[in-house]
Amino acid sequence: MSVRPVTDHGEGRPGDGRMAVVDHLRELRGRVVRSLLFLVLAFGVALFFFDPLLELVLAPYNHARTILGDTTQTTAYVAGATGPLLLQLKLCGVAAVMMSSPFWLYQMWAFVVPGLLPRERRWTMVFALIAGPLFLAGVTLGYYVLPKGLEVLIGFTPDGLANLVEFGEYFSFLTRMLLVFGIAVELPFFLVLLNLAGVVSGAQLKAHRSWMVIGTAVFAAVATPSTDPFSMLMLAFPMMVLFIVAEVVARMLDRRRARRSLDQVAPDELSEV
Numbered sequence: 001m002s003v004r005p006v007t008d009h010g011e012g013r014p015g016d017g018r019m020a021v022v023d024h025l026r027e028l029r030g031r032v033v034r035s036l037l038f039l040v041l042a043f044g045v046a047l048f049f050f051d052p053l054l055e056l057v058l059a060p061y062n063h064a065r066t067i068l069g070d071t072t073q074t075t076a077y078v079a080g081a082t083g084p085l086l087l088q089l090k091l092c093g094v095a096a097v098m099m100s101s102p103f104w105l106y107q108m109w110a111f112v113v114p115g116l117l118p119r120e121r122r123w124t125m126v127f128a129l130i131a132g133p134l135f136l137a138g139v140t141l142g143y144y145v146l147p148k149g150l151e152v153l154i155g156f157t158p159d160g161l162a163n164l165v166e167f168g169e170y171f172s173f174l175t176r177m178l179l180v181f182g183i184a185v186e187l188p189f190f191l192v193l194l195n196l197a198g199v200v201s202g203a204q205l206k207a208h209r210s211w212m213v214i215g216t217a218v219f220a221a222v223a224t225p226s227t228d229p230f231s232m233l234m235l236a237f238p239m240m241v242l243f244i245v246a247e248v249v250a251r252m253l254d255r256r257r258a259r260r261s262l263d264q265v266a267p268d269e270l271s272e273v
Contacts, residue, residue, distance in 0.1 A: 031111050035104035042100040046092035053095050060143065061170060064150035074154050074163040076170065087167055094175065102132075127193065134189055135182040141238065142181030146174065149224075149231040177231075180223045184235055188242035195250040202251030205243075212243050 046053060058076065065074055078084050157163040194200040205212070220236035 028111060031107040035100070035107050038103045039096055039100045043092055043096035046095040046099065047088070049095075050088055050092060053091055057091060057171060057174060060146040060174065061150055061165065063147040064154060067147070067151050068154060072154055072157050072163060073161075074157070074165060076165045076167055078167050083168070087171075090168070090171065094171075130189060131186060134185050138182035138185035138238075139178045141185070141234065142178040145181070145231050145234045146177055148234075149177070152230065177224070181235060184219070184223065184239055185242060187239065188246035191243070191246040192249050192253075195246075195253055200250065202247060202254045205247040205250055209244075209247065213240055216240050216243065 061076060068074065078087055080086075154163050154165075191200060191205065195202065195205075216239045217232075217236050220232045220239065224231045224235055
């Protein structure tokens with residue numbers, strides 16, 4: 001009886017690509033430890049650049065305060081004796097997660113990819129190449145819209161009163177705003193992925209286009225942390241455009257699949273004749 005030799009292809013995988021449960025857990029632990037170490041390193045770098053980061057975070061508020069001028073008195077402040085320390089840790093922690101995201105996202109992807117089929121690996125690469133820039137574009141749009149939203153919200157301060165903005169509250173508001181814009185522009189891209197998976201067709205998207213427009217407007221009104229119509233429109237309009245682009249791409253993919261299936265069926269029909 002011959003025994004097939006086992007060839008190691010790195011990360012504890014045998015030649016056929018299968019791994020024992022213990023090997024999976026060992027690989028997962030290694031990738032988590034590497035991600036945490038890189039996160040700690042990014043946190044140290046963020047501490048070194050704390051002042052520029054703070055200036056970047058406060059820029060939308062300062063811009064809104066400049067637009068308001070002398071009509072509304074507003075000041076940002078830090079509450080409590082431990083507030084300054086918590087401010088620094090929170091800001092640098094969020095910055096570290098964002099800075100190290102390409103590394104820990106790669107670790108997650110590298111752990112999952114060996115179990116995927118070649119076709120699935122190709123689509124995950126497409127997802128990684130498109131989803132990241134789309135998310136950053138949404139975050140940039142949210143950062144651009146934020147001063148206008150703050151101007152409207154702070155502008156409701158009655159005459160004779162000063163508006164005090166606590167930094168922790170402001171930073172949470174800013175983070176939610178940027179996340180909402182970043183995630184919102186990803187939704188049309190997920191529709192294209194569903195079309196590639198055969199779950200949604202371009203014809204279905206066309207049939208439900210009016211409902212998608214209404215749903216986008218409702219989503220923008222509910223999801224936008226600020227209550228001003230400008231921020232809602234700045235979120236809803238790009239989403240509607242991206243949904244239309246997703247519909248066009250889905251219909252093109254459907255036509256391409258239909259032509260491919262006809263090309264495969266035609267030779268069989270000719271052979272039967």
